[in-house]
Amino acid sequence: MQGRRAQGRPVAVRSLAPGEAPGDAHVLFVGPDSARRLGALALEAPRGTLVVADGEEALEHGAMIGFVAIEDRLRFAVALDAAEQAGLRISSRMLSVAAEVKGRRP
Secondary structure (H helix, E strand, O other): OOOOEEOOEEOOOOOOOOOOOOOOOOEEEEOHHHHHHHHHHHHHOOOOOEEEEEOHHHHHHOOOEEEEEEOOEEEEEEEHHHHHHOOOOOOHHHHHHOOEEEOOOO
């Protein structure tokens, strides 16, 4: 990702050490190796951070987007309430292609 930009801003990817807080991340991806820490990481993430994780059950532990495998395809589920609590809005275009949307719809 070195040298890449998103909307004119540099993109940086970094791994968190065990026990390290997410800091000022805009997007926090919690992989399967850190799934047991998902709830704590989601709580430590600053307001406005999009929390993404593997598995639909991730939505019940603080993730806003959870990747799920359905019929050998990678899809995603969305937790609207968690996104709203973080001050984020998920676009209607993204919601229209989600495998599942939990929480109230806008």
